[in-house]
Amino acid sequence: MPNTVQVAQLLELVASYLPKDDQAVILAAYTYAQTSHAGQQRISGEPYIIHPLATALTLAEYHLDRDAISAALLHDVPEDTGVTLREIKRQFGETVARLVDGVTKLAKVRLKQNWQASYRGSHTDHGRENFEAFERHVETLRKMFLAMSHDIRVVLIKLADRLNNMETLASLSPDKQRRIAQETLEVYAPLANRLGIGQLKGRLEDLAFPYAFPDDYTWLNHQIHLEIGQRQRSIERLRRILLKRLVAIGIRAEAHARTKHLYSLWKKLLRHDRDLGKIHDLVAARVIVPTVEDCYRALGLVHQMWKPLPGRIKDYIAVPKPNGYQSLHTTVFGLGGAITEIQIRTPDMHRWAELGIAAHWAFKEGDQPTFRHKRTTRQRPVSRDKLVWIKELAKLHRNFEDPTEWTQNLQLDFFEHRIFVFTPHGDVLDLPTGATPIDFAFAVHSDLGRHCIGAKVNGKLVPLSYPLGSGDIVEILLNKKNTPKQDWLRFIKTNRARTLIKRDLQMTSAALDKSGGSRV
Ligand code: MN
Numbered sequence: 407m408p409n410t411v412q413v414a415q416l417l418e419l420v421a422s423y424l425p426k427d428d429q430a431v432i433l434a435a436y437t438y439a440q441t442s443h444a445g446q447q448r449i450s451g452e453p454y455i456i457h458p459l460a461t462a463l464t465l466a467e468y469h470l471d472r473d474a475i476s477a478a479l480l481h482d483v484p485e486d487t488g489v490t491l492r493e494i495k496r497q498f499g500e501t502v503a504r505l506v507d508g509v510t511k512l513a514k515v516r517l518k519q520n521w522q523a524s525y526r527g528s529h530t531d532h533g534r535e536n537f538e539a540f541e542r543h544v545e546t547l548r549k550m551f552l553a554m555s556h557d558i559r560v561v562l563i564k565l566a567d568r569l570n571n572m573e574t575l576a577s578l579s580p581d582k583q584r585r586i587a588q589e590t591l592e593v594y595a596p597l598a599n600r601l602g603i604g605q606l607k608g609r610l611e612d613l614a615f616p617y618a619f620p621d622d623y624t625w626l627n628h629q630i631h632l633e634i635g636q637r638q639r640s641i642e643r644l645r646r647i648l649l650k651r652l653v654a655i656g657i658r659a660e661a662h663a664r665t666k667h668l669y670s671l672w673k674k675l676l677r678h679d680r681d682l683g684k685i686h687d688l689v690a691a692r693v694i695v696p697t698v699e700d701c702y703r704a705l706g707l708v709h710q711m712w713k714p715l716p717g718r719i720k721d722y723i724a725v726p727k728p729n730g731y732q733s734l735h736t737t738v739f740g741l742g743g744a745i746t747e748i749q750i751r752t753p754d755m756h757r758w759a760e761l762g763i764a765a766h767w768a769f770k771e772g773d774q775p776t777f778r779h780k781r782t783t784r785q786r787p788v789s790r791d792k793l794v795w796i797k798e799l800a801k802l803h804r805n806f807e808d809p810t811e812w813t814q815n816l817q818l819d820f821f822e823h824r825i826f827v828f829t830p831h832g833d834v835l836d837l838p839t840g841a842t843p844i845d846f847a848f849a850v851h852s853d854l855g856r857h858c859i860g861a862k863v864n865g866k867l868v869p870l871s872y873p874l875g876s877g878d879i880v881e882i883l884l885n886k887k888n889t890p891k892q893d894w895l896r897f898i899k900t901n902r903a904r905t906l907i908k909r910d911l912q913m914t915s916a917a918l919d920k921s922g923g924s925r926v
Pocket of ligand 1: 457567
């Protein structure tokens with residue numbers, strides 16, 4: 407069995423934070439998945455089970471709960487084997503089945519094939535338009551992803567699933583590699599970022615970068631080759647000097663050098679004429695101190711030791727980033743005048759920066775941060791209701807300077823009020839909850855609405871008043887002689903449909919009045 411090592415690893419990991427009966431359920435889920443996928447291989451030639459195992463392992467590193475780990479193990483079972491969701495529900499219960507179903511449904515969130523033309527040609531006028539359309543498309547996909555997930559664990563499973571798919575991307579065709587890599591950069595990594603999981607965002611982006619932009623990747627690697635080593639040595643010296651001085655003023659600090667992720671470095675370079683000399687945080691010194699007060703004291707000390715560059719001091723503690731990131735950043739003329747970025751934060755802030763929303767599972771509430779970043783063995787109960795987790799998210803961010811920015815970034819209202827449906831060509835439309843085929847038709851094109859005589863949802867005929875649901879594929883049946891009916895106004899939900907229907911009705915009645923008048 408080539409996968410015994412991974413199984414042992416997974417079981418050991420979950421044993422470190424879950425009770426015995428939860429461990430037993432996870433083992434049962436593994437055995438079940440292993441049997442269901444028996445004989446199946448990934449394109450790489452590996453036994454299929456390696457993939458769900460890797461997905462579960464990532465989530466176990468975040469200390470996710472029993473149901474999430476079980477669902478991760480089972481996530482490809484209904485899609486790829488003869489086993490139905492009902493069977494999974496019978497064996498593992500409602501929650502696991504719901505999580506698996508959620509992950510399966512998210513497969514519909516797919517980047518359109520023609521992204522590359524849109525992305526590349528963004529300097530021309532026509533290209534600009536295409537690019538904006540592309541941006542709207544990916545934004546809709548991100549919203550749809552969140553709206554369809556309902557449970558934060560579905561998102562986390564899907565992100566872990568994608569991480570493993572990126573790790574094994576080499577075995578796919580170049581076409582697929584490019585599409586999947588771009589999808590990762592445009593949909594998955596931004597979602598990881600919005601949930602504050604910096605670690606995962608960085609890993610996803612760096613795995614996708616060489617496939618999505620191979621030339622730029624090669625160029626950048628060549629550029630930083632010498633630079634990184636040199637800057638790391640300089641930061642290492644600065645780090646030791648700084649630690650001594652912090653201890654001298656009574657602050658127990660930890661410090662390390664952090665190297666910027668390649669993809670985010672490249673994005674930054676694009677904004678700075680590709681000039682590495684203008685990037686001051688290629689390698690930065692990261693200082694972790696016990697309390698918020700210590701953060702500001704440490705900043706004061708740093709500025710006494712090295713002159714700060716004007717305008718480069720950022721207080722993300724007082725004003726956190728929209729995804730909850732907190733730290734003090736400053737850029738100083740460091741050793742030998744070398745321009746150096748220093749980041750100062752508490753262990754709590756550090757955990758949020760790395761784990762984001764996943765920190766919820768990894769550390770129990772009120773756990774006092776320690777200097778070893780020790781993981782606790784008890785986990786917090788997990789909220790199952792989507793409303794609860796949305797509130798949890800909101801609560802985590804209640805200190806925001808500008809709460810509307812956070813709301814916009816996470817599109818919280820989309821969870822409650824929006825649905826995402828597909829045209830038969832796979833285009834995604836974003837409509838209010840309760841929208842009907844008529845709303846859909848008018849959203850696509852006014853003529854499609856006007857001449858609509860029937861609709862199929864997921865291949866089945868439905869009434870025109872049928873309330874659509876997220877993930878539905880909607881096909882409109884037409885008759886060119888048909889005009890809008892008064893009756894439609896009773897059930898439609900969008901203003902666009904209402905306005906267009908009323909206009910048509912007025913035109914029709916005006917025409918009738920006219921013809922009626924001429925008869926008298
Ligand atoms: Mn999968």
